[in-house]
Amino acid sequence: MKIKEQFAADLQKQFGEHLDRHNIYHLIEVPKQQEHGDLAFPCYTLSGKLRRNPALIAQEAANQLEDAAGYEKVEAVGAYLNVFLNKQLTASAILARIMEEKNNYGNSQVGQGDVVVMDMSSPNIAKPFSLGHLRSTVIGHSLSLIAEKRGYKTVRINHLGDWGTQFGKLIAAYKKWGSEEKVKQNTIQELLALYIRFHEEAEHSPALEEEGRLWFKQLEEGHADALALWKWFRAESLQEFERIYKLLGVSFDSDNGEAFFNDKMQRIVDILEEKQLLTESEGAMVVDLSEDNLPPCLIKKSDGATLYATRDLAAAVYRKETYHFGNSVYVVGNEQSLHFQQLKAVLRKMGYSWWEDIRHVSFGMILKEGKKMSTRKGKVILLEDILQEAIELAKTNIEEKNPGLADKQSVAENVGVGAVVFHDLKNHRHNDIEFSLEDMLRVEGETGPYVQYTFARARSLLRKGGYQPAAEEVNGCDREAWPVVKQLDAFPAVINRAAEQDDPSQIAKYVVDLAQAFNKYYAGTRILEEGKWKGQRLALTFAVSIVLKEGLRLLGIHAPEEM
RNA sequence: GGCUCCAUAGCUCAGGGGAUAGAGCAAUGGUUUCCUAAACCAUGUGUCGCAGGUUCGAAUCCUGCUGGGGCCA
Numbered sequence: 001m002k003i004k005e006q007f008a009a010d011l012q013k014q015f016g017e018h019l020d021r022h023n024i025y026h027l028i029e030v031p032k033q034q035e036h037g038d039l040a041f042p043c044y045t046l047s048g049k050l051r052r053n054p055a056l057i058a059q060e061a062a063n064q065l066e067d068a069a070g071y072e073k074v075e076a077v078g079a080y081l082n083v084f085l086n087k088q089l090t091a092s093a094i095l096a097r098i099m100e101e102k103n104n105y106g107n108s109q110v111g112q113g114d115v116v117v118m119d120m121s122s123p124n125i126a127k128p129f130s131l132g133h134l135r136s137t138v139i140g141h142s143l144s145l146i147a148e149k150r151g152y153k154t155v156r157i158n159h160l161g162d163w164g165t166q167f168g169k170l171i172a173a174y175k176k177w178g179s180e181e182k183v184k185q186n187t188i189q190e191l192l193a194l195y196i197r198f199h200e201e202a203e204h205s206p207a208l209e210e211e212g213r214l215w216f217k218q219l220e221e222g223h224a225d226a227l228a229l230w231k232w233f234r235a236e237s238l239q240e241f242e243r244i245y246k247l248l249g250v251s252f253d254s255d256n257g258e259a260f261f262n263d264k265m266q267r268i269v270d271i272l273e274e275k276q277l278l279t280e281s282e283g284a285m286v287v288d289l290s291e292d293n294l295p296p297c298l299i300k301k302s303d304g305a306t307l308y309a310t311r312d313l314a315a316a317v318y319r320k321e322t323y324h325f326g327n328s329v330y331v332v333g334n335e336q337s338l339h340f341q342q343l344k345a346v347l348r349k350m351g352y353s354w355w356e357d358i359r360h361v362s363f364g365m366i367l368k369e370g371k372k373m374s375t376r377k378g379k380v381i382l383l384e385d386i387l388q389e390a391i392e393l394a395k396t397n398i399e400e401k402n403p404g405l406a407d408k409q410s411v412a413e414n415v416g417v418g419a420v421v422f423h424d425l426k427n428h429r430h431n432d433i434e435f436s437l438e439d440m441l442r443v444e445g446e447t448g449p450y451v452q453y454t455f456a457r458a459r460s461l462l463r464k465g466g467y468q469p470a471a472e473e474v475n476g477c478d479r480e481a482w483p484v485v486k487q488l489d490a491f492p493a494v495i496n497r498a499a500e501q502d503d504p505s506q507i508a509k510y511v512v513d514l515a516q517a518f519n520k521y522y523a524g525t526r527i528l529e530e531g532k533w534k535g536q537r538l539a540l541t542f543a544v545s546i547v548l549k550e551g552l553r554l555l556g557i558h559a560p561e562e563m
Numbered sequence: 564g565g566c567u568c569c570a571u572a573g574c575u576c577a578g579g580g581g582a583u584a585g586a587g588c589a590a591u592g593g594u595u596u597c598c599u600a601a602a603c604c605a606u607g608u609g610u611c612g613c614a615g616g617u618u619c620g621a622a623u624c625c626u627g628c629u630g631g632g633g634c635c636a
Contacts, residue, residue: 029581042581044619054619079619080582284636293566298636307636334568338634341566364568365633372633397601415601427576430568432632439575443601445587446576453601461598497579509577512586523594523603563601 003070003090003489004028007039007083010068014061018049037075037082038486044079054079088476091485095474095536098488098543103550106492111152114326117319118144118154121250122257122332124161125237126170126191129244129383131366131435132333138421139363139429140331141250141556142504149554150499155323156250159315160257162234166195168216171229172208173198175215187236220262234259247387247417249556264314265306272299277349289345297342312343313350320354327357329502334362334430361502364432381435390416390441397443398563405562414558415449422448425555426508446512448557451548454515455559457522458545465528467538478533480525481540484517491547495554504555511551518544 008025015024024041031040043061047054058076065074065083073084098105120140123133144154173194174183182190202208218226238255245251269285272278278285283302289295298307319328330340340360347355365372394415398408405411423440426447427433443449461467477485490510498506518541527537549559 026579027581029579031582032585033582036582040582042620044581048619078582282636286636295565295635301636333633335633337567362568367632394601401601402599431576432569434575436575439588442588445601447587447601449601450587453599457599457602464598505577509586516586519602520604522598526598528598562599 002093003085004039004493006070007041010065011041011061014064015046018046031082036077036080037073037084039083039085041081041083042079043081047079087479087482087485090489091477091481092474094485094489095477095539095543098546099469099474099539102546103553105546105550106495107149107151108492108496109151111147111150114152115323116144116147116152116154117323117325117328118147118156118331119159119329120144120156120331121245121252122159122161123241125234125257126167126188126195127161128188128192129241131381131383131386134383134420135363135366135424135429136331136333137245137248137250138424138556139361139504140329141248142425142507142554143329143331143361143499143502145554145556146495146499146504146507149495152326155254155319155325156252157319158252158255158257160234160238160255160259163258163262165213165216167219167230167233168214168226169198169202169209169212170195170233171215171219171226172211174229183233183236187233187240191233191237244384244387247413248421249558258311261311261314261318264318265310268310268313268317269299269306271350272346275350277346287346287349289342289349292341292345294338294342294345297346309339309342309346312339313346316343316347316358317352320352325354325357327359328354329359329361331361331363333365335365336360337362359502361429363429366433366435368435386437386440387417387420389437390420392416393441393443394419394449402563411560411563414560415443415452415563418448418452418552418557419443420448421555421557422451422508425504426512428503428505448552449563451511451515451552452557452559452563454519455545455548455552456561456563458518458541458548459561461527461541462538462545465534465538465541467542469539469542474539475536477536477540478525480521481537484514484521484540484544487514487517488543488547491551498554507551507554511548511555514544514547514551518548 004025007028008021011024011028012019012021019027023045027041027045029040029042031037041058041061043054043057046052046057050057055076055078058079058081061081062074062076065071065081068074070086070089071083072086075082075084101107118140121133121137123129140156144156147154170191174191177197178190178194198208198212202212215226219230269278272287277287278299279288279296280286281296284298285300286296286298289297297309299310300306316328319325332340337360340358344355344358347358391412394412395408397415398405398412419442420440423442424433487510491514494506494510498504525537527541528534552559
């Protein structure tokens with residue numbers, strides 16, 4: 001990144017009259033072919049402005065640049081100006097910077113302490129933790145870590161699905177068939193079974209539906225019996241989710257879910273009424289959004305019940321007033337994009353200038369045979385089972401490859417969970433994912449364990465080489481290390497891109513690229529061999545280990561020292 | 564029907580308007596008296612969904628079409 005900026009500055013000296021710095025920087029590219037150098041500048045745009053042959057422009061620019069410091073070779077090839085950087089100088093600068101900054105390499109202060117509220121994970125209590133919630137959790141977690149690295153403060157909110165008529169049904173079902181012991185033992189599965197049974201039996205017995213409604217009414221009115229059960233379901237569910245969060249290394253600043261906003265919705269309705277934004281439509285109260293080309297936003301049903309949107313409006317306002325956010329991010333599936341458009345539009349109409357600071361970071365669904373996975377029917381894939389299976393597989397691999405390893409369980413957890421998390425983050429969040437256990441458990445190729453393995457090997461080298469970071473004078477690198485050095489240089493730019501696009505996959509891809517570059521180097525160069533390069537090679541290895549670990553950390557993945 | 568997302572190698576996906584479109588998986592073959600073989604190397608594959616347009620230049624930007632996903636009191 002630094003080197004590209006330098007190149008842009010040098011070009012600006014020549015072409016500043018015709019192109020500004022930003023344009024020049026944007027035109028610079030990294031050539032695909034190694035023979036084309038480290039950076040290239042195509043002269044077509046200048047050719048248009050100067051009305052001259054681009055090849056001539058490139059040639060002249062090459063002649064002028066030749067003397068500038070930092071370049072090993074400058075070459076005009078057709079319309080391209082190709083530069084080869086001075087490897088010793090550049091490598092020294094990059095490595096020195098990483099040695100000095102260590103895991104702070106890539107940090108910035110663009111956030112200036114601004115608060116980002118991250119609505120993430122948000123599973124429904126009494127229901128299994130789905131793979132969709134896994135996506136929200138790991139994407140949100142990674143984005144908040146990235147934001148923190150850029151100087152933002154984050155507030156992670158687990159907006160639990162802990163309210164709704166289904167809890168009336170659940171209480172009814174529990175009262176009829178439930179067992180305290182079973183629920184305690186296996187909360188989610190037991191509650192889900194009760195819920196399914198309720199629906200099955202309700203088909204033949206309408207009285208049951210009525211009973212469910214009654215229980216929900218009692219819950220809403222705060223009757224002790226109903227409330228106690230609901231609280232218990234909630235606490236037991238949360239406890240079970242906590243096991244998953246612990247494995248994922250995720251924690252929250254708030255688990256205020258839907259129920260928390262029960263007493264905060266009337267205020268929203270009042271404001272909407274006061275501002276005369278409510279209109280009646282088919283007996284319901286709605287906010288008309290036709291000027292935004294959106295369907296009306298439902299605020300209150302004909303029976304007076306408030307709706308999802310009202311609750312989210314209350315939550316948005318509450319978060320603004322409580323956390324004073326600069327940005328409020330919702331990591332929620334893309335099937336809800338209309339809802340968030342409506343939410344923003346209503347907030348704007350309510351006169352909240354911060355409506356623009358609300359961002360829906362959407363993601364694709366997990367599909368099964370090309371279709372949306374259904375949580376009904378009881379045929380669900382439990383995330384926890386997948387994680388356990390991944391951990392078992394990692395354990396098997398350890399027994400086979402490194403049986404003497406200390407602390408096998410924790411390493412297996414890091415690697416198994418790393419595989420699942422990386423699999424979720426490596427592709428762009430917009431893409432739908434076809435469910436494949438095989439892919440999730442994969443440990444070779446572009447996977448989390450591959451990157452972790454590369455890190456572990458690097459650490460092993462440093463141990464065996466008795467490397468002491470502070471003692472080492474960084475001075476250049478051998479020729480074979482150059483691709484690795486260039487990759488190291490790119491890290492800060494990758495973090496920025498990931499942040500600007502709310503896209504953790506940028507970092508996942510980067511970390512694979514760096515690992516590939518280093519593995520290639522490792523395969524061809526004996527790092528621990530005594531000789532003039534040994535110190536530099538170890539310094540490079542150290543820098544790689546820092547960046548791999550930090551990149552993985554930003555994805556929410558641990559990097560064990562050995563595996 | 565309206566809005567929206569997607570279409571690149573057999574599969575999963577990268578490709579910030581630029582040079583010969585790349586990885587991984589899968590397949591085949593090779594590399595450990597030597598730093599962890601969860602690694603590395605080699606081999607093959609493409610009407611970048613279709614048709615126009617903008618541009619010196621389009622997988623990339625625009626429009627339309629086809630096919631698929633999603634959302635819409």
